[in-house]
Amino acid sequence: MVMKNLTVKKNTKMLQTIKILKILQPVLLVCLFLVNISHAQKPDLKTIVIDPGHGGVDVGAGGRYSREAILALNISLKVREVMQKEMPDVRILMTRETDILPGNLSNKNEALRWRANFANENNADLFISIHLNSTPANQRWEKKQVGTKKQTYYVKQGKKKVAKTRTVPVYERYRAPATVLGTQTYILASDYYKGKVASAGRSSSIKDYVDADSAGGMPEVDPVEARIKAQQYAKYFFQKSLTLATYVEEEFANIGRYSWGVWQRDWAGAQGIYVLTATQMPSILIETGFIDHPDEEEFLNSSEGLEKMAKSIVNAVKRYREVLQDPEKMIQQTAATTEE
Numbered sequence: 399m400v401m402k403n404l405t406v407k408k409n410t411k412m413l414q415t416i417k418i419l420k421i422l423q424p425v426l427l428v429c430l431f432l433v434n435i436s437h438a439q440k441p442d443l444k445t446i447v448i449d450p451g452h453g454g455v456d457v458g459a460g461g462r463y464s465r466e467a468i469l470a471l472n473i474s475l476k477v478r479e480v481m482q483k484e485m486p487d488v489r490i491l492m493t494r495e496t497d498i499l500p501g502n503l504s505n506k507n508e509a510l511r512w513r514a515n516f517a518n519e520n521n522a523d524l525f526i527s528i529h530l531n532s533t534p535a536n537q538r539w540e541k542k543q544v545g546t547k548k549q550t551y552y553v554k555q556g557k558k559k560v561a562k563t564r565t566v567p568v569y570e571r572y573r574a575p576a577t578v579l580g581t582q583t584y585i586l587a588s589d590y591y592k593g594k595v596a597s598a599g600r601s602s603s604i605k606d607y608v609d610a611d612s613a614g615g616m617p618e619v620d621p622v623e624a625r626i627k628a629q630q631y632a633k634y635f636f637q638k639s640l641t642l643a644t645y646v647e648e649e650f651a652n653i654g655r656y657s658w659g660v661w662q663r664d665w666a667g668a669q670g671i672y673v674l675t676a677t678q679m680p681s682i683l684i685e686t687g688f689i690d691h692p693d694e695e696e697f698l699n700s701s702e703g704l705e706k707m708a709k710s711i712v713n714a715v716k717r718y719r720e721v722l723q724d725p726e727k728m729i730q731q732t733a734a735t736t737e738e
């Protein structure tokens with residue numbers, strides 16, 4: 399009895415629903431149409447994740463008096479400040495806002511995964527990781543002669559030891575002047591197999607230096623998973639990442655920074671750029687300068703430097719948002735030189 403009643407009720411309800419849907423059909427169609435139009439016109443840039451590299455126990459690269467973890471945070475906070483002013487409709491999320499590892503974790507690799515998960519779970523449209531570079535070439539010590547001194551030595555003459563003196567040079571160790579400076583922006587290579595380093599005709603000499611930032615080991619990237627992700631990346635995110643990265647480096651050059659340009663890293667190795675392989679959105683990693691070059695360390699520690707860098711990055715993001723509406727104007731991959 400009860401069952402029957404319920405069925406009757408259900409059927410009546412269903413009929414009512416169908417009736418309502420029929421009446422609403424034109425309205426629904428218009429709604430769908432509008433959703434499509436608004437989706438097509440609205441730039442696909444609602445949520446941006448800013449990721450200050452390192453943090454807490456992971457101090458990153460070191461300069462004469464500052465550490466990468468702190469400087470990357472300062473630059474990132476400035477980027478957020480400028481972005482909030484200039485792009486108020488964008489939701490900006492930070493992977494960390496203080497000198498801790500993201501997620502308050504104590505393990506560097508777990509924190510790297512946390513960064514990527516955070517961006518994925520928040521459906522971010524863009525991921526920007528901010529770092530500083532360093533290189534052994536900027537940390538060389540040399541010695542120079544500062545004088546001479548008398549030294550006593552002994553020679554055997556028969557069974558006797560005879561003391562003699564000689565003049566020897568006195569050296570002093572000094573830090574060799576730093577020679578490597580400039581900015582780089584990393585993206586993942588569009589091809590899983592190629593593109594260990596592909597840059598616009600830049601010297602290969604910098605190749606070794608960038609690895610300085612990736613010391614300490616990264617989470618393993620499963621090759622099969624990486625290959626599948628690389629295909630998806632090539633299809634949806636590569637051109638966008640390349641375009642934004644190019645704009646960032648152009649903006650840096652505009653404020654007088656030396657720009658090493660855009661660098662593409664391989665998937666399988668993916669050293670130092672794990673976050674780029676694990677985020678499911680266009681993503682870039684900016685090396686904002688060499689912390690072990692005194693000029694760049696000073697610039698990035700100054701309020702003027704922070705302001706300039708933040709404005710450059712935000713300008714690049716604004717240009718990127720514009721081009722999202724006109725994808726044909728995006729930067730195509732050029733026949734970049736590939737070095738092994």
Ligand SMILES: [Zn+2]
Pocket residue numbers: 451452458459466529530611
């Ligand atoms: Zn770093």
